[in-house]
Amino acid sequence: MTLPEAKEILLLHRDGIADAGDRSMAEALELMRQEPELRRWFEEQRLFQSAMRAKFGQIEVPAGLKERLLEAAPSPSNTARRWDGWFRWAAAAAMVALIASTTIWLKPRAPDRFADYRARMVRTVLREYRMDIPTNDMASVRRYLATRGAPADYVVPPGLMPLQLTGGGFLRWRNQPVAMVCFNRGDNQMLFLFVMNSPVKDSPPATPAFSKVSDLATVSWTGNGKTYILAGPEEPDFLRTYFGSTPGATPAIQ
16 A cells, blocks of 8 residues: 555544444554654644534524524525525535535645655565565676666665675656665675666755664665665664765765
């Protein structure tokens, strides 16, 4: 389940209503608990819904309004039915307008920023990690990725060069091909290098930047026209270990 799909489902969630029998809702709630960004969004929606319920609860119909309108009508028997229908139509129209405006206001933005891309790549290896081509030969990995249209001329950070290559995989993000190159850091813990050709909104700078995403440490940067992410289990000096640098320094990536 993607973040946009989860948001669409969670828009239907209401506090105090059991969702245990709804598998889609249960999956969306579980993803919300794991994804900080989705959790923040969900809390904002809950606050908005609570505020809307409170506002509706404050609306009062003027006492005797319907009776006064009916008394002013020339034919009570027929007009009563007309006014009753008019009230129902007006209430329905108001509700449709409210739903339409609220839907537009709450419509999730397209997940097209770098943070969305990075979260998707991390979630992929945490949940459904697989290699399309298990091999220790980098040339074979590059050839395979090239046949799928994924970046094959990527640059491997210096700290990964001594590690054992275990293979690669082909992924997609917003219909753009993504290369995944997998390394064993020596203790059966895997490191994943993701490379995408297309630019991403809010792309990272050329200087590699460290960030913790879910349960993985990540380093992100832009170089030779590509967007890179290195992700793996958290360890001391993650940035220095694989880039030979400290935060803020520009490493030599070969």
